[in-house]
Amino acid sequence: MTGERPPASIRFRDALLVTQDPDRRLLRGDLVVEDGRIRSVGAPSEGPTEETVDARGFAIVPGFVNTHGHVAMTLLRGIADDRDLGAFLERLFALDARRTETDIEAGAALGIAEMLLGGTTSFLDLYYGEDAVARAVDSLGIRGFLGWAVLDPELTTQKGHPVENARGFLGRWANHPLVTPLVAPQGVYVCSRETWLGAKELAEKSGTLLHYHLSETRKEVHDHERKTGLRPPHWLESIGALGPHQVAAHGVWLTRAEIELLARHGVGISHCPNSNLKLATGGVCPVPELREAGGVVGLGTDSAASNNSLSMLREMHAAGLLQKHQKWDAAVLPAQVLLDLATIEGAKLLNTSGELGSLEPGKRADFSLFRLDHPSLAPARPEAIVSHLAYSASDEAVDSVYVGGRCVVRHRELTARPWQSIRTEAEAAAEALWRP
Amino acid sequence: MTGERPPASIRFRDALLVTQDPDRRLLRGDLVVEDGRIRSVGAPSEGPTEETVDARGFAIVPGFVNTHGHVAMTLLRGIADDRDLGAFLERLFALDARRTETDIEAGAALGIAEMLLGGTTSFLDLYYGEDAVARAVDSLGIRGFLGWAVLDPELTTQKGHPVENARGFLGRWANHPLVTPLVAPQGVYVCSRETWLGAKELAEKSGTLLHYHLSETRKEVHDHERKTGLRPPHWLESIGALGPHQVAAHGVWLTRAEIELLARHGVGISHCPNSNLKLATGGVCPVPELREAGGVVGLGTDSAASNNSLSMLREMHAAGLLQKHQKWDAAVLPAQVLLDLATIEGAKLLNTSGELGSLEPGKRADFSLFRLDHPSLAPARPEAIVSHLAYSASDEAVDSVYVGGRCVVRHRELTARPWQSIRTEAEAAAEALWRP
Numbered sequence: 001m002t003g004e005r006p007p008a009s010i011r012f013r014d015a016l017l018v019t020q021d022p023d024r025r026l027l028r029g030d031l032v033v034e035d036g037r038i039r040s041v042g043a044p045s046e047g048p049t050e051e052t053v054d055a056r057g058f059a060i061v062p063g064f065v066n067t068h069g070h071v072a073m074t075l076l077r078g079i080a081d082d083r084d085l086g087a088f089l090e091r092l093f094a095l096d097a098r099r100t101e102t103d104i105e106a107g108a109a110l111g112i113a114e115m116l117l118g119g120t121t122s123f124l125d126l127y128y129g130e131d132a133v134a135r136a137v138d139s140l141g142i143r144g145f146l147g148w149a150v151l152d153p154e155l156t157t158q159k160g161h162p163v164e165n166a167r168g169f170l171g172r173w174a175n176h177p178l179v180t181p182l183v184a185p186q187g188v189y190v191c192s193r194e195t196w197l198g199a200k201e202l203a204e205k206s207g208t209l210l211h212y213h214l215s216e217t218r219k220e221v222h223d224h225e226r227k228t229g230l231r232p233p234h235w236l237e238s239i240g241a242l243g244p245h246q247v248a249a250h251g252v253w254l255t256r257a258e259i260e261l262l263a264r265h266g267v268g269i270s271h272c273p274n275s276n277l278k279l280a281t282g283g284v285c286p287v288p289e290l291r292e293a294g295g296v297v298g299l300g301t302d303s304a305a306s307n308n309s310l311s312m313l314r315e316m317h318a319a320g321l322l323q324k325h326q327k328w329d330a331a332v333l334p335a336q337v338l339l340d341l342a343t344i345e346g347a348k349l350l351n352t353s354g355e356l357g358s359l360e361p362g363k364r365a366d367f368s369l370f371r372l373d374h375p376s377l378a379p380a381r382p383e384a385i386v387s388h389l390a391y392s393a394s395d396e397a398v399d400s401v402y403v404g405g406r407c408v409v410r411h412r413e414l415t416a417r418p419w420q421s422i423r424t425e426a427e428a429a430a431e432a433l434w435r436p
Numbered sequence: 437m438t439g440e441r442p443p444a445s446i447r448f449r450d451a452l453l454v455t456q457d458p459d460r461r462l463l464r465g466d467l468v469v470e471d472g473r474i475r476s477v478g479a480p481s482e483g484p485t486e487e488t489v490d491a492r493g494f495a496i497v498p499g500f501v502n503t504h505g506h507v508a509m510t511l512l513r514g515i516a517d518d519r520d521l522g523a524f525l526e527r528l529f530a531l532d533a534r535r536t537e538t539d540i541e542a543g544a545a546l547g548i549a550e551m552l553l554g555g556t557t558s559f560l561d562l563y564y565g566e567d568a569v570a571r572a573v574d575s576l577g578i579r580g581f582l583g584w585a586v587l588d589p590e591l592t593t594q595k596g597h598p599v600e601n602a603r604g605f606l607g608r609w610a611n612h613p614l615v616t617p618l619v620a621p622q623g624v625y626v627c628s629r630e631t632w633l634g635a636k637e638l639a640e641k642s643g644t645l646l647h648y649h650l651s652e653t654r655k656e657v658h659d660h661e662r663k664t665g666l667r668p669p670h671w672l673e674s675i676g677a678l679g680p681h682q683v684a685a686h687g688v689w690l691t692r693a694e695i696e697l698l699a700r701h702g703v704g705i706s707h708c709p710n711s712n713l714k715l716a717t718g719g720v721c722p723v724p725e726l727r728e729a730g731g732v733v734g735l736g737t738d739s740a741a742s743n744n745s746l747s748m749l750r751e752m753h754a755a756g757l758l759q760k761h762q763k764w765d766a767a768v769l770p771a772q773v774l775l776d777l778a779t780i781e782g783a784k785l786l787n788t789s790g791e792l793g794s795l796e797p798g799k800r801a802d803f804s805l806f807r808l809d810h811p812s813l814a815p816a817r818p819e820a821i822v823s824h825l826a827y828s829a830s831d832e833a834v835d836s837v838y839v840g841g842r843c844v845v846r847h848r849e850l851t852a853r854p855w856q857s858i859r860t861e862a863e864a865a866a867e868a869l870w871r872p
Contacts, residue, residue: 075815078828081770082766087766114811114814278760278827280760280761280766307828308828317750321710324715324716328718330518330715331520335517335518373856375831376831379859379870384513387517388513388514392743394831395830396830396831423811426814426815427814
């Protein structure tokens with residue numbers, strides 16, 4: 001990452017600390033960061049630090065973990081609204097064929113900027129051309145968990161075999177401090193048994209995650225059942241594909257048996273309520289049932305082409321509303337659980353809960369400072385802060401954002417690159433892409 | 437209203453004009469305002485004006501019309517989450533008894549500030565103590581359609597008879613340029629036939645609106661049916677209460693026959709999706725069916741205690757998602773219709789469509805300037821502006837807001853009073869109210 005070297009140690013003085021630790025404590029006090037990690041949380045002042053930030057009037061909140069998306073598609077926000085997934089993909093696939101490395105990078109930068117400005121510090125992505133996304137991650141300082149899209153060679157516009165392309169991508173980005181390269185079979189509808197198992201083997205041998213779409217639409221589920229005799233989760237089990245360190249996005253159309261199956265195999269679910277609702281997928285990801293079965297659930301925005309935002313605050317809100325509505329029970333997914341999904345549960349999903357997702361000594365210093373004087377948090381009663389984060393806060397309540405102790409957003413300005421240059425570049429790239 | 441005298445004429449030069457006129461035209465050009473009204477829209481430059489605003493880089497959008505809420509309750513944001521309407525109201529009624537004129541005005545100012553900063557220029561309110569709300573309207577320069585809550589005398593904490601209190605309120609604010617006082621029977625569960633008809637007669641004699649809650653929960657509907665033999669809409673018809681110039685909030689549990697009935701009597705519906713979803717009311721306001729039957733539907737935020745925001749942008753988004761989900765049809769309530777509900781349809785609901793809700797010559801100059809370089813609108817393709825407003829824009833994309841040609845928000849600062857003083861006053865008032 002370009003930009004300033006972070007100070008070796010920083011004290012954030014007198015903040016409201018939304019720790020998300022095992023006791024979900026709210027503390028008032030100092031947060032001290034050293035060498036990119038959290039040294040102490042809420043403890044009384046001790047020892048000097050290189051920098052001190054006056055954090056009175058701010059809540060410090062763990063960085064949000066966005067567990068599913070296609071960040072380069074931010075360039076396509078609003079291009080294909082008000083149509084179902086089939087018609088949506090038809091429009092999008094036509095555009096995909098025209099995409100260049102330049103506009104993938106420009107779109108990724110646009111989306112990463114939006115995420116950072118909304119307090120998201122880690123994201124899980126599924127796309128091809130992930131090298132361009134990785135460069136945008138590197139330049140803006142977010143954590144990118146980047147899944148190279150794998151599908152059957154005869155169905156892709158990728159040159160060469162997608163599994164081999166993924167292997168190359170893993171090799172090129174194996175040692176980057178912010179990029180975690182991983183493997184992403186797109187879905188059972190475009191992956192043969194051989195392709196899927198090749199992707200899984202590659203992820204396992206490389207010690208990385210496998211990320212895929214699963215049971216998003218009725219069509220996907222029923223087409224697969226017609227073709228193979230099994231619905232997608234049981235088909236994946238039948239070929240020996242299920243296992244831990246896997247993140248399945250959507251999980252909208254799941255039976256009770258499938259919920260148990262996924263939980264038993266340790267497959268995590270990325271719930272994407274805004275995208276599912278807007279595409280009228282009809283079903284509802286069974287979040288409480290998955291959690292009761294022992295599964296881990298995080299939140300994902302999906303892309304700005306279907307959401308149409310990358311705000312994790314909006315995602316928490318939508319996740320809460322959808323489940324309450326679905327169950328006729330206002331107590332389902334209360335505010336604290338929604339914040340858990342966006343932080344510590346998302347970190348578990350990415351197999352990084354020892355490193356990310358809460359304010360605890362030893363963890364990476366990934367967090368945001370929320371302005372307590374922002375209209376969307378007023379009145380800023382400390383006992384209501386978790387409610388405000390889940391139900392009312394807007395992205396602009398985020399004042400500053402740190403990733404690994406480095407300030408990546410300061411008073412709503414990206415530190416690496418001016419927002420206006422990212423926007424201008426993205427709009428130039430959109431010009432060609434949006435042409436009918 | 438205190439603050440600066442507006443210039444007699446203003447030219448907004450070279451804006452993207454989201455007219456919401458009968459052809460829903462998007463124009464590029466000038467908007468000229470004279471004596472608080474729109475003189476020309478998109479026409480070539482003609483004649484001098486007292487002030488010129490360079491509006492390149494902005495979209496000018498009609499001010500949003502929020503058709504249901506309880507603005508003074510903004511003080512209670514986050515105080516009673518994750519519980520159904522019954523438990524929610526139990527908590528809220530206990531607090532109501534402790535409310536003072538001072539904190540009603542402080543809460544109203546907080547809510548009005550939030551609405552103005554999010555591009556809302558008119559709102560319909562239902563509460564007691566509306567004089568305090570009217571003072572906040574006057575001081576901040578929004579348009580307030582303020583309904584004095586009417587219920588049976590033995591059920592209210594109001595001193596005196598609520599219908600007489602409403603009459604007094606109508607008299608006191610009959611000639612204010614921004615306040616439209618009106619009558620608001622709270623709901624069939626707290627109003628006898630006599631009370632309801634007294635309220636209706638008062639509204640009709642005063643030539644103003646009647647605003648009420650209707651069929652929000654199953655309990656309300658079934659309790660009333662048990663008590664009277666009729667569900668609420670048909671009971672209202674049976675007592676001769678239905679008619680035009682009425683706005684019923686919620687309309688969540690409506691039968692096909694009730695949809696026809698309300699449309700036939702010209703009763704408008706304020707749809708409040710975020711509040712309904714969060715309170716787990718279970719049903720869904722049949723927005724497309726109401727519109728097909730010839731009814732008028734607007735959007736309302738309800739209060740910040742149940743929403744938990746007063747953003748009309750969030751309301752459009754939720755309204756779209758809920759209907760698409762409900763119908764398994766992504767094409768239902770497309771972006772343009774969502775923007776219609778928030779602007780011109782809301783104006784029809786308030787019986788002000790000749791005055792408000794679109795950018796057309798002769799109408800009141802109520803509109804907002806949206807920054808086209810805001811992250812939530814990027815890439816800012818003109819052909820996607822309506823989509824962005826419906827699905828991704830955040831309140832902070834609003835740069836400036838005009839009501840009747842007077843600038844009430846300039847570059848995100850309220851012109852009448854600093855936001856920080858409103859917030860400080862509200863938080864002082866909350867201090868006593870939030871005590872357990």
